[in-house]
Amino acid sequence: MHRLWRQEGLKVSHRQRKRRRLLLGESENGCTRRRAEHKDHVWSYDFVIDLTEDGRRLKMMPVVDEYTRECLNIDVERSITAEDVVGTLASLFRSRGEPAFIRSDNGPEFIAKAVKQWLDLSGVRTLYIEPGSPWENAYSETFISRFSDEVLKREVFTNLLEAKVLVEDYRSYYNHHRPHSALDYRTPAEFAMAVGLDRKVEDTGKPEELESVLTLS
Numbered sequence: 001m002h003r004l005w006r007q008e009g010l011k012v013s014h015r016q017r018k019r020r021r022l023l024l025g026e027s028e029n030g031c032t033r034r035r036a037e038h039k040d041h042v043w044s045y046d047f048v049i050d051l052t053e054d055g056r057r058l059k060m061m062p063v064v065d066e067y068t069r070e071c072l073n074i075d076v077e078r079s080i081t082a083e084d085v086v087g088t089l090a091s092l093f094r095s096r097g098e099p100a101f102i103r104s105d106n107g108p109e110f111i112a113k114a115v116k117q118w119l120d121l122s123g124v125r126t127l128y129i130e131p132g133s134p135w136e137n138a139y140s141e142t143f144i145s146r147f148s149d150e151v152l153k154r155e156v157f158t159n160l161l162e163a164k165v166l167v168e169d170y171r172s173y174y175n176h177h178r179p180h181s182a183l184d185y186r187t188p189a190e191f192a193m194a195v196g197l198d199r200k201v202e203d204t205g206k207p208e209e210l211e212s213v214l215t216l217s
Contacts, residue, residue: 029127030136036067044103046140052157066139068192076164082112103127
């Protein structure tokens with residue numbers, strides 16, 4: 001068969017060795033081996049691309065708490081640089097505190113020197129997944145999949161401002177109104193509040209005081 005292919009001037013295929021990929025999250029930084037153990041233990045982020053009606057690009061960066069499944073922020077811009085990444089994280093750290101780890105792929109904005117140095121100074125360790133292994137960043141990928149199905153594939157953004165408003169509306173809906181099967185069909189906000197109270201009880205050892213505070217509030 002190969003001889004006939006050569007005679008006819010056809011390209012002869014060469015036998016190639018199959019590549020063995022890592023199984024689900026087997027690398028040290030994958031989400032199955034480095035699991036989030038509590039709220040604000042591991043955050044993850046990634047990019048998703050869309051267009052406005054005029055064909056211009058929209059770049060979005062969701063930030064997710066892997067334990068509570070909360071979407072902490074979604075930047076929506078025409079472009080997002082490493083400096084923009086630092087600015088977004090700095091704002092989240094001021095309002096929520098620093099996570100122990102932040103997981104991402106090896107995109108140039110995430111591995112940029114400015115981002116690495118700033119995270120190091122903030123005491124946040126980076127978890128870079130294996131190249132070509134998006135399943136190791138499964139929490140971000142799952143959120144982006146839902147976000148794409150429920151917003152990006154349904155909405156036509158006429159301009160950047162409209163995209164910002166609609167995306168922020170969805171983030172609020174996702175956190176406060178959309179039940180999550182992995183959280184026993186509670187919303188991420190409900191689950192985050194519950195685990196926050198559990199940690200307070202563990203820290204104080206006085207659940208009756210917390211209950212009275214909640215009753216008064």
